[in-house]
Amino acid sequence: MSIITNYLGLSLNSPLIVSSSGLTSSVEKIRKLEESGAGAVVLKSLFEEQINYEAGSMIESGLSPEAHDYITRYSKENALESYLKLIEEAKSKVKIPIIASINCMSDSEWVSFARDIENAGADALELNVFFIASEAGQSSEKYEDLYCNILLKVKSATKMPVAVKIGYHFTSLVNMVHKLYLRGANAVVLFNRFYEPDIDIEKMEMSTGGVFSSPADIRQSLRWVGIISDKVSKMDIAASTGIHDGKAAVKQILAGAKAVQVCSVLYEKGNEQLQVMNNEIAKWMDRKGFKTIEEFRGKLNYRNISNPSAYERSQFMKYFSTYQ
Numbered sequence: 001m002s003i004i005t006n007y008l009g010l011s012l013n014s015p016l017i018v019s020s021s022g023l024t025s026s027v028e029k030i031r032k033l034e035e036s037g038a039g040a041v042v043l044k045s046l047f048e049e050q051i052n053y054e055a056g057s058m059i060e061s062g063l064s065p066e067a068h069d070y071i072t073r074y075s076k077e078n079a080l081e082s083y084l085k086l087i088e089e090a091k092s093k094v095k096i097p098i099i100a101s102i103n104c105m106s107d108s109e110w111v112s113f114a115r116d117i118e119n120a121g122a123d124a125l126e127l128n129v130f131f132i133a134s135e136a137g138q139s140s141e142k143y144e145d146l147y148c149n150i151l152l153k154v155k156s157a158t159k160m161p162v163a164v165k166i167g168y169h170f171t172s173l174v175n176m177v178h179k180l181y182l183r184g185a186n187a188v189v190l191f192n193r194f195y196e197p198d199i200d201i202e203k204m205e206m207s208t209g210g211v212f213s214s215p216a217d218i219r220q221s222l223r224w225v226g227i228i229s230d231k232v233s234k235m236d237i238a239a240s241t242g243i244h245d246g247k248a249a250v251k252q253i254l255a256g257a258k259a260v261q262v263c264s265v266l267y268e269k270g271n272e273q274l275q276v277m278n279n280e281i282a283k284w285m286d287r288k289g290f291k292t293i294e295e296f297r298g299k300l301n302y303r304n305i306s307n308p309s310a311y312e313r314s315q316f317m318k319y320f321s322t323y324q
């Protein structure tokens with residue numbers, strides 16, 4: 001029996017990919033993740049916003065526009081250089097695929113960065129893109145164009161496989177993923193889990209929601225993996241958010257995911273959880289008589305179940321009518 005899977009054209013020894021986060025910020029950490037059974041890692045994102053912020057904090061008022069530009073460029077190159085070094089070292093020390101990640105707010109810088117990342121040896125690139133649609137005068141299509149333009153520019157600059165990691169805040173998510181497919185995305189990651197604002201009513205100030213997901217958070221992505229793996233069937237899907245054990249990974253693969261990404265559970269339980277999850281997946285496959293991941297991948301997606309409306313049901317109605 002084998003738990004090998006193919007994602008982004010890469011062969012992974014396990015469907016478990018360690019998500020972009022501090023877990024993958026050094027070669028030593030990545031080496032230990034490989035030892036513990038990770039199929040691949042996504043490096044911590046190189047954040048455009050953070051680079052711009054750091055450049056801004058170095059810029060004193062009254063500087064000439066030329067000095068301003070110089071400092072901004074210097075900060076970007078510096079941040080990029082350490083990132084490229086991480087890719088190069090990781091590639092020389094581990095065998096599992098290394099997927100780089102960039103967080104883009106614009107389509108201007110990433111073209112040359114993507115090229116450098118490819119030259120440094122990354123196996124693939126994940127675009128971590130998210131725009132809060134907070135402008136009353138901006139249509140949803142305009143926001144969607146931002147994702148598409150970033151993808152198109154990056155794809156034109158590199159031959160690396162590219163995944164787009166998105167949230168679920170789209171009115172027509174299937175159409176959005178299809179648009180990404182038509183523009184050359186090789187995979188989507190469903191979904192990122194973003195910073196969530198909260199309010200402290202005693203201090204009467206903004207605070208932060210929990211950083212880590214809980215196992216119940218899997219459902220949002222389970223629905224869309226099940227639907228999209230049928231409707232945009234040529235697109236690879238990595239499920240993400242709320243995958244905390246082998247059972248959750250099996251559910252996502254049954255729904256059609258080629259791989260699953262894990263993050264919170266490793267922060268909470270340590271790298272050992274990777275081995276635990278790999279064993280859970282293998283034991284389940286053994287019990288059900290499956291020899292490969294492909295034998296059961298998508299068996300319960302929108303196309304393959306007798307009642308696809310199970311994925312579309314949204315109102316409580318009859319489903320919860322026993323609760324008076």
Ligand SMILES: Cc1cc2nc3c(=O)[nH]c(=O)nc-3n(C[C@H](O)[C@H](O)[C@H](O)COP(=O)(O)O)c2cc1C
Nearest residue numbers: 019020021044045128192193213241242262263264
């Ligand atoms: C501490 C921390 C740092 C993260 N940093 C990044 C990042 O740099 N880039 C990114 O795309 N996602 C980042 N994420 C999101 C994770 O990659 C992942 O998508 C999210 O936590 C949902 O998966 P989970 O439920 O397994 O935690 C981060 C998450 C955490 C908890």
